[in-house]
Amino acid sequence: MAQIVIQNLKKQFGDFTAVRESSFTIEDGEFFMLLGPSGCGKTTTLRMIAGLELPTSGNIYLDGEDIAQRPPSQRDIAFVFQMFALYPHMNVRKNISYPLVSQGMQRAQVKAKVAEVAGILGIEDILDRPVGGLSGGDRQRVALGRAIVREPKAFMMDEPLGALDAEFREHMAEELRALHDRMGATTVYVTHDQLEAMQMGDKIVVMNNAVVEQFGTPQEIYDKPATMFVADFIGSPSMNFLKFNGKLGAAASDITLHNQSFAIPQSREPFEGDMAFGVRPEHIKLSDDAPFRAEILASEYLGTTQIVTLQTHGGEVKARAPAQQVAKPGETVGLEFDPATITLFDRQSGRALKSELNEGVLHG
Amino acid sequence: MAEVSLKNVSKAFGKTQAVDDISMTIDDGAFVVLLGPTGAGKTTTLRLISGLEKLDSGSVQIGGRDVGLETPAQRDVAMVFQQYSLYPHMSVRDNLAFPLRSPILKTPEDVIAAKVQQIAEILQIPHKLDNKATELSGGEMQRVSIGRALVRDPQIYLMDEPLSSLDAKLRADLRVELKRIQADLGSTLLYVTHDQIEAMTMATQIGVLEEGRLVQYGSPKDIYENPNSVYVASRLGLPRINILPSALFPGTHKGTQIGLRPENIRQGDGIDATVLRSEHLGDQTRLHLDVQGHPITTLTDPHQDYASNTTIKISPQNPLYFDADGARAI
Numbered sequence: 001m002a003q004i005v006i007q008n009l010k011k012q013f014g015d016f017t018a019v020r021e022s023s024f025t026i027e028d029g030e031f032f033m034l035l036g037p038s039g040c041g042k043t044t045t046l047r048m049i050a051g052l053e054l055p056t057s058g059n060i061y062l063d064g065e066d067i068a069q070r071p072p073s074q075r076d077i078a079f080v081f082q083m084f085a086l087y088p089h090m091n092v093r094k095n096i097s098y099p100l101v102s103q104g105m106q107r108a109q110v111k112a113k114v115a116e117v118a119g120i121l122g123i124e125d126i127l128d129r130p131v132g133g134l135s136g137g138d139r140q141r142v143a144l145g146r147a148i149v150r151e152p153k154a155f156m157m158d159e160p161l162g163a164l165d166a167e168f169r170e171h172m173a174e175e176l177r178a179l180h181d182r183m184g185a186t187t188v189y190v191t192h193d194q195l196e197a198m199q200m201g202d203k204i205v206v207m208n209n210a211v212v213e214q215f216g217t218p219q220e221i222y223d224k225p226a227t228m229f230v231a232d233f234i235g236s237p238s239m240n241f242l243k244f245n246g247k248l249g250a251a252a253s254d255i256t257l258h259n260q261s262f263a264i265p266q267s268r269e270p271f272e273g274d275m276a277f278g279v280r281p282e283h284i285k286l287s288d289d290a291p292f293r294a295e296i297l298a299s300e301y302l303g304t305t306q307i308v309t310l311q312t313h314g315g316e317v318k319a320r321a322p323a324q325q326v327a328k329p330g331e332t333v334g335l336e337f338d339p340a341t342i343t344l345f346d347r348q349s350g351r352a353l354k355s356e357l358n359e360g361v362l363h364g
Numbered sequence: 365m366a367e368v369s370l371k372n373v374s375k376a377f378g379k380t381q382a383v384d385d386i387s388m389t390i391d392d393g394a395f396v397v398l399l400g401p402t403g404a405g406k407t408t409t410l411r412l413i414s415g416l417e418k419l420d421s422g423s424v425q426i427g428g429r430d431v432g433l434e435t436p437a438q439r440d441v442a443m444v445f446q447q448y449s450l451y452p453h454m455s456v457r458d459n460l461a462f463p464l465r466s467p468i469l470k471t472p473e474d475v476i477a478a479k480v481q482q483i484a485e486i487l488q489i490p491h492k493l494d495n496k497a498t499e500l501s502g503g504e505m506q507r508v509s510i511g512r513a514l515v516r517d518p519q520i521y522l523m524d525e526p527l528s529s530l531d532a533k534l535r536a537d538l539r540v541e542l543k544r545i546q547a548d549l550g551s552t553l554l555y556v557t558h559d560q561i562e563a564m565t566m567a568t569q570i571g572v573l574e575e576g577r578l579v580q581y582g583s584p585k586d587i588y589e590n591p592n593s594v595y596v597a598s599r600l601g602l603p604r605i606n607i608l609p610s611a612l613f614p615g616t617h618k619g620t621q622i623g624l625r626p627e628n629i630r631q632g633d634g635i636d637a638t639v640l641r642s643e644h645l646g647d648q649t650r651l652h653l654d655v656q657g658h659p660i661t662t663l664t665d666p667h668q669d670y671a672s673n674t675t676i677k678i679s680p681q682n683p684l685y686f687d688a689d690g691a692r693a694i
Contacts, residue, residue, distance in 0.1 A: 222646030
């Protein structure tokens with residue numbers, strides 16, 4: 001199907017910069033997530049790929065051809081919106097056939113095509129029903145059917161599950177991903193939900209304030225965040241930042257914060273000043289005799305694990321501990337950090353400092 | 365604060381039996397969460413206690429007093445709703461003071477001022493007291509509406525999904541905060557939600573509702589580890605518990621259905637399972653498996669990678685057993 005290359009893409013609305021010089025590559029057949037908070041430019045990026053907005057500058061290559069300034073109809077891309085806009089006066093079959101009929105396809109061929117798509121989506125039994133009485137899930141399947149039936153080079157989806165309740169969303173996310181695995185079509189998917197992005201995506205672009213903060217596989221982004229924003233946005237609870245002022249040697253394998261020394265992945269750049277010691281909740285161990293002390297503020301039971309909130313010299317942290325471990329609010333415990341997973345950040349710029357761990361992943 | 369007890373409480377709307385013979389006791393100082401999907405009767409139960417709905421049958425006692433015929437005001441309960449409704453023309457301070465200025469309570473102004481200040485500090489909004497209610501963010505507005513209930517010292521606080529309209533980060537913060545406030549004040553609280561994380565993390569007791577009936581009542585740990593039906597077992601735990609025919613696994617079984625939480629599946633020995641897909645969520649990796657046409661979800665080490673269609677061996681660990689009709693088999 002299609003490879004999409006985004007090169008120095010930029011979009012301005014008057015004085016407002018919605019997307020600033022973004023570059024990334026979406027490989028053929030990938031399920032690709034554009035992730036970020038509202039207003040970060042993810043939807044604008046998607047709309048530029050689809051042709052619903054024209055970029056101020058930059059290029060978009062679809063299979064090697066620059067399509068940045070072409071109208072949507074010449075791009076062969078299908079768009080699925082958050083609100084499933086179906087034609088209310090038509091039945092399911094007519095809704096799905098519509099894009100083909102308007103292309104002038106022959107009736108017999110349309111019929112065969114619709115039957116095939118209905119089979120893929122498992123909606124053969126509702127083809128002759130009006131769309132008015134359908135459940136949310138079926139409406140969504142019909143909307144997808146209308147996008148799939150054209151066999152476009154790529155699909156653009158703008159928070160297609162945003163309007164659904166949590167339980168059903170989980171179910172549809174699995175269904176959508178399974179559908180992708182069957183069809184193998186390049187899909188670009190916009191969401192603000194980090195769990196959805198991690199769950200469904202082959203690759204993720206994390207955007208913030210019109211800028212691409214990081215681009216990689218879900219595990220890579222989780223383990224080796226390029227910025228404090230990414231570290232904070234991905235994961236629940238998010239990465240802890242112990243704030244301190246200190247000095248990091250050029251090839252140091254430990255760091256001193258609040259008068260205690262901690263092992264870290266070997267550093268690849270020296271630094272001095274305001275830093276944050278980044279550690280994920282599951283990499284903190286509560287241990288009675290560790291010298292780094294913290295007071296337990298709260299514990300939240302989650303079945304097999306619990307989230308323990310603690311007060312330290314470097315600020316509040318959350319640790320994920322086994323549920324059977326006793327953690328009483330008010331008590332003081334020691335904390336141990338898994339050295340191989342630590343990321344240090346320059347607190348001023350928010351940038352991750354280069355180390356053995358994240359070497360090669362981070363750009364710039 | 366007071367103990368609240370329900371005896372054989374029922375309520376129907378037309379042909380729909382919204383609440384069906386519920387009996388439960390909310391202990392003084394307890395944080396009870398009613399958990400269930402939309403339409404299970406959670407909100408109706410809450411409204412029956414508050415007096416916003418009339419009982420069809422049964423009785424509600426607050427502090428040992430039968431309140432069946434009392435008005436909501438006489439019952440002395442404080443409610444927080446999902447949609448915060450603040451007075452937009454008033455300051456945060458006046459919004460918080462409003463319930464205390466009600467003609468029934470007749471609170472002196474200096475007491476009101478002290479109380480408002482105290483609650484604002486608990487909710488970490490003292491610097492916002494002189495703002496207009498409309499100049500707040502969504503999270504702050506919801507805190508004010510919770511605060512408007514907290515300024516009072518009612519018999520019980522009744523909260524109906526107060527966090528569901530907030531974003532994920534704020535919800536997580538307020539969960540911790542609400543539990544701390546409740547523990548500090550020693551208040552009795554009944555909280556309605558469909559969010560299992562809220563139920564597990566905040567409750568001292570969870571009441572699980574199914575189609576108007578209270579199907580299990582106990583501590584979060586109790587409900588998670590000892591569910592009395594497939595329905596209850598499926599309410600808590602993410603990813604959801606796998607319910608499978610016991611016969612898939614060799615050996616003798618205590619029931620026809622076996623319930624395996626994703627973390628209770630051992631890898632390395634046992635029956636063949638095909639890997640359909642792995643999802644890297646960062647702190648854990650979910651494996652979607654297929655065993656003879658049955659989908660199974662399990663967890664594995666975050667950095668473990670399986671290609672699709674790999675075959676692995678799995679066996680049950682600490683399984684729960686259920687009868688064909690979904691009841692727990694022990």
